[in-house]
Amino acid sequence: xxxxxxxxxxxxxxxxxxxxxxxxxxxxxxxxxxxxxxxxxxxxxxxxxxxxxxxxxxxxxxxxxxxxxxxxxxxxxxxxxxxxxxxxxxxxxxxxxxxxxxxxxxxxxxxxxxxxxxxxxxxxxxxxxxxxxxxxxxxxxxxxxxxxxxxxxxxxxxxxxxxxxxxxxxxxxxxxxxxxxxxxxxxxxxxxxxxxxxxxxxxxxxxxxxxxxxxxxxxxxxxxxxxxxx
Amino acid sequence: xxxxxxxxxxxxxxxxxxxxxxxxxxxxxxxxxxxxxxxxxxxxxxxxxxxxxxxxxxxxxxxxxxxxxxxxxxxxxxxxxxxxxxxxxxxxxxxxxxxxxxxxxxxxxxxxxxxxxxxxxxxxxxxxxxxxxxxxxxxxxxxxxxxxxxxxxxxxxxxxxxxxxxxxxxxxxxxxxxxxxxxxxxxxxxxxxxxxxxxxxxxxxxxxxxxxxxxxxxxxxxxxxxxxxx
DNA sequence: CTGAATTATTGAGATTGCTCAATGGATTAA
DNA sequence: TTAATCCATTGAGCAATCTCAATAATTCAG
Numbered sequence: 001x002x003x004x005x006x007x008x009x010x011x012x013x014x015x016x017x018x019x020x021x022x023x024x025x026x027x028x029x030x031x032x033x034x035x036x037x038x039x040x041x042x043x044x045x046x047x048x049x050x051x052x053x054x055x056x057x058x059x060x061x062x063x064x065x066x067x068x069x070x071x072x073x074x075x076x077x078x079x080x081x082x083x084x085x086x087x088x089x090x091x092x093x094x095x096x097x098x099x100x101x102x103x104x105x106x107x108x109x110x111x112x113x114x115x116x117x118x119x120x121x122x123x124x125x126x127x128x129x130x131x132x133x134x135x136x137x138x139x140x141x142x143x144x145x146x147x148x149x150x151x152x153x154x155x156x157x158x159x160x161x162x163x164x165x166x167x168x169x170x171x172x173x174x175x176x177x178x179x180x181x182x183x184x185x186x187x188x189x190x191x192x193x194x195x196x197x198x199x200x201x202x203x204x205x206x207x208x209x210x211x212x213x214x215x216x217x218x219x220x221x222x223x224x225x226x227x228x229x230x
Numbered sequence: 231x232x233x234x235x236x237x238x239x240x241x242x243x244x245x246x247x248x249x250x251x252x253x254x255x256x257x258x259x260x261x262x263x264x265x266x267x268x269x270x271x272x273x274x275x276x277x278x279x280x281x282x283x284x285x286x287x288x289x290x291x292x293x294x295x296x297x298x299x300x301x302x303x304x305x306x307x308x309x310x311x312x313x314x315x316x317x318x319x320x321x322x323x324x325x326x327x328x329x330x331x332x333x334x335x336x337x338x339x340x341x342x343x344x345x346x347x348x349x350x351x352x353x354x355x356x357x358x359x360x361x362x363x364x365x366x367x368x369x370x371x372x373x374x375x376x377x378x379x380x381x382x383x384x385x386x387x388x389x390x391x392x393x394x395x396x397x398x399x400x401x402x403x404x405x406x407x408x409x410x411x412x413x414x415x416x417x418x419x420x421x422x423x424x425x426x427x428x429x430x431x432x433x434x435x436x437x438x439x440x441x442x443x444x445x446x447x448x449x450x451x452x453x454x455x456x457x458x459x460x
Numbered sequence: 461c462t463g464a465a466t467t468a469t470t471g472a473g474a475t476t477g478c479t480c481a482a483t484g485g486a487t488t489a490a
Numbered sequence: 491t492t493a494a495t496c497c498a499t500t501g502a503g504c505a506a507t508c509t510c511a512a513t514a515a516t517t518c519a520g
Contacts, residue, residue, distance in 0.1 A: 067380075069380075075377070077376075091366055094370075121359045123355050124355055125354055127355075129322075129348070129352045133322040135362070136320070136321055139365070139368070139372070140324075145376060146297060146305060146372070150297075150305045151301055154477065180498090182497080191477070191478055192497090193477095193478080196499055410468085411469090422468085423470085427470080
């Protein structure tokens with residue numbers, strides 16, 4: 001978090017690819033219909049089930065997205081970074097968020113009026129197409145998650161999680177420093193205890209290196225093999 | 231399947247809501263860039279991993295959509311009916327299908343050139359918005375699936391599956407008559423044997439009624455309670 | 461109609477991964 | 491610094507669910 005002063009969308013240096021498809025008047029329109037808010041580390045940016053009036057855009061920050069369940073057993077779906085959207089899935093349909101998000105570090109979020117966002121979608125097919133690209137990629141990730149949860153046992157699931165969390169862009173964000181063992185477990189769909197046990201195992205086999213909270217993959221090939229075998 | 235003669239899109243009586251957003255010249259454009267194919271019961275309409283050049287549209291039929299895994303353990307995601315799309319998630323991104331589909335009964339499928347479909351999306355924001363509506367609904371379903379698989383045990387998962395498969399529109403299609411116990415199990419993410427045992431249990435408790443392949447819910451309230459409790 | 465093949469059902473034992481409990485380490489507040 | 495709290499780790503037992511095997515029922519081809 002560098003500043004909390006509201007940036008004009010036309011000057012925004014952290015704008016997503018889709019915004020490049022807008023003409024100046026449309027960008028100005030968004031600018032008129034957005035608010036910028038600073039969320040502090042640990043604060044919920046949106047809550048599953050809550051009324052969704054805005055599409056959220058991460059102007060600067062790091063966010064964990066997860067599904068809640070009545071049984072108090074959550075599932076982490078992804079870590080979102082600067083220039084990513086939250087809540088695109090609530091543009092149409094029920095007017096509620098389908099998931100919760102929490103700020104992993106202080107984050108500046110742009111709240112864009114949903115109605116305004118919709119107007120841009122209908123007015124500008126190029127903009128809408130970029131959003132559809134996002135949905136395509138997003139769905140692929142959800143399919144991966146489903147396959148991981150349904151077809152793999154502990155080892156495979158944790159391997160999938162580690163491969164995801166160690167990807168280059170999350171490494172840059174030092175994602176692990178913001179995640180507890182419980183968080184990692186909730187990515188893999190495991191109990192915290194099982195996760196700890198497996199992590200120790202992987203460390204002893206020199207497949208990963210653990211330094212404090214940080215985890216580094218030493219043998220990616222082998223980890224991928226574990227993921228593949230399930 | 232009533233006929234296999236290619237219908238002109240402008241005359242199509244089974245067109246999805248999004249097509250209503252197209253102007254006649256755009257409909258004609260689709261008409262020029264589509265082919266219609268009859269798939270017989272049991273045939274694969276698309277295969278996960280295969281090259282995806284078309285967006286598929288069910289002109290008339292019933293289709294099961296599932297994810298495959300190397301371990302030969304599949305997951306059924308949904309049953310698609312007349313006027314629904316297959317493969318919308320492959321419009322952008324890798325040029326491959328992310329899932330497989332199989333015809334549950336003889337089905338007439340329209341294959342629409344992907345490039346043409348994309349052109350309509352960029353040209354017509356209202357059309358694109360309808361597709362985005364589809365994605366929103368679709369994502370919600372996937373979240374439900376993830377929550378069901380990750381947070382619930384056998385009873386809750388099977389309850390979810392039965393509630394889904396017994397919904398009014400699938401009832402009309404006699405979905406169960408096309409599904410084996412294994413298919414039901416792969417909806418719930420259970421082994422076939424566990425599924426059979428649980429079904430018998432539910433029948434003995436008069437929560438469902440089993441007549442041949444058909445299953446009817448007798449006590450929806452209780453089934454929902456089982457789903458809720460997980 | 462009849463055997464062959466597939467699908468459904470049931471039982472018993474094996475396995476996976478969870479829960480609970482205890483302990484140690486780290487971080488925070490005063 | 492010292493509690494107090496929270497998080498991480500480890501062990502042991504237990505519960506959920508799968509796998510394997512045997513049998514019954516159904517469907518299908520000729």
